[in-house]
Amino acid sequence: MDNAVEVRDLVVERGKRTVLHGISCDIPAGQVTGLLGPSGSGKTTLIRAVVGVQIVRSGTVMVLGRPAGSAPLRRELGYVTQAPSVYADLSVRENARYFAALRGLGATEADRAITDVGLAQACNQLVGNLSGGQRSRASLACALIGHPKLLVLDEPTVGQDPVLRADLWARFHELAAGGTTLLVSSHVMDEAGRCDRLLLVREGRLIGDDTPAAIRARSGTDDLEEAFLRLIRQLDEVAA
Numbered sequence: 001m002d003n004a005v006e007v008r009d010l011v012v013e014r015g016k017r018t019v020l021h022g023i024s025c026d027i028p029a030g031q032v033t034g035l036l037g038p039s040g041s042g043k044t045t046l047i048r049a050v051v052g053v054q055i056v057r058s059g060t061v062m063v064l065g066r067p068a069g070s071a072p073l074r075r076e077l078g079y080v081t082q083a084p085s086v087y088a089d090l091s092v093r094e095n096a097r098y099f100a101a102l103r104g105l106g107a108t109e110a111d112r113a114i115t116d117v118g119l120a121q122a123c124n125q126l127v128g129n130l131s132g133g134q135r136s137r138a139s140l141a142c143a144l145i146g147h148p149k150l151l152v153l154d155e156p157t158v159g160q161d162p163v164l165r166a167d168l169w170a171r172f173h174e175l176a177a178g179g180t181t182l183l184v185s186s187h188v189m190d191e192a193g194r195c196d197r198l199l200l201v202r203e204g205r206l207i208g209d210d211t212p213a214a215i216r217a218r219s220g221t222d223d224l225e226e227a228f229l230r231l232i233r234q235l236d237e238v239a240a
C-alpha cells in the first residue's frame with residue numbers, strides 16, 4: 001500500500017463553526033509526514049479525524065485501507081494526544097506494562113518501548129513526579145507498544161530539550177525506515193525540515209502538501225518559516 005491515509009473533501013464543524021473546509025491529502029506509508037500550521041489552524045482536528053474520534057460533516061478518511069475509526073484499526077494505530085495520557089499514580093514501567101497487557105504483550109515489549117524514548121533511568125518513578133517533557137515521553141512509550149503501523153503524534157516534542165528533540169526525531173525516522181507511518185504535528189517551523197513530507201494548514205485549509213525541498217524551491221527560500229509566510233501571501237494576493 002502506497003498511502004497509509006487518504007483524506008478526501010473533509011469538512012468538520014466544531015461548536016457550529018466550520019474548522020476544516022474540504023481537506024484532501026494523502027499520507028504516504030513508511031514516511032514521516034509533518035502537519036504544520038499556526039495555533040487554531042485545525043491540526044488537532046485533522047488528527048482526530050484520522051484517528052477516528054472526530055465527528056465529520058462530510059468527506060472520507062481512509063486509514064490503512066479502512067474507514068477511520070474502524071475497530072480493526074485500534075491495534076494498528078498509536079496515538080499520542082497533546083495532554084499526556086498516562087496514569088500519574090503509576091510508575092513509567094507500570095504504565096507501559098499496563099498498555100502492553102491491553103495489547104496482549106509482556107514486560108519485554110513494555111521495557112523496550114521505555115528504552116526507545118530514553119526513559120530507562122526513570123522507569124520506576126511515578127509519572128506524576130516526572131517533568132512535563134518526561135511525561136510526554138512516557139505517553140509516547142505507551143503508544144509505541146505493539147509496533148503500530150501508523151503513529152499519530154500531536155506535538156510530541158513540546159517541552160523537550162534540543163538534545164532530546166533531536167533524539168526523538170532520529171527515532172521517528174528509524175521507525176519510518178522500519179515501515180511505520182508517522183503523522184507528527186508541530187507549530188515549530190524549525191521541525192518542518194526534519195519531515196519527509198509536509199502538510200501546511202492555515203485556517204482549516206491545506207495550503208501546502210509536498211516535500212520540504214519542493215516547498216523551499218517553489219517559494220524561493222531555504223527558510224521554511226519564510227516559505228510558509230510566502231505561500232500565505234501568495235494566496236492572499238490571489239484572493240484579493
Ligand SMILES: Nc1ncnc2c1ncn2[C@@H]1O[C@H](COP(=O)(O)OP(=O)(O)OP(=O)(O)O)[C@@H](O)[C@H]1O
Binds near residue numbers: 040041042043045
Ligand atoms: N471542542 C471544541 N469546540 C469548539 N471548537 C473547537 C473545539 N476544539 C477546537 N475548536 C476550534 O477548532 C479550531 C481548530 O482547532 P484545533 O485544535 O484543531 O487547532 P490546532 O491547529 O491543533 O491548534 P493548536 O496548535 O493550538 O493545538 C479552532 O478554531 C478551535 O477554536
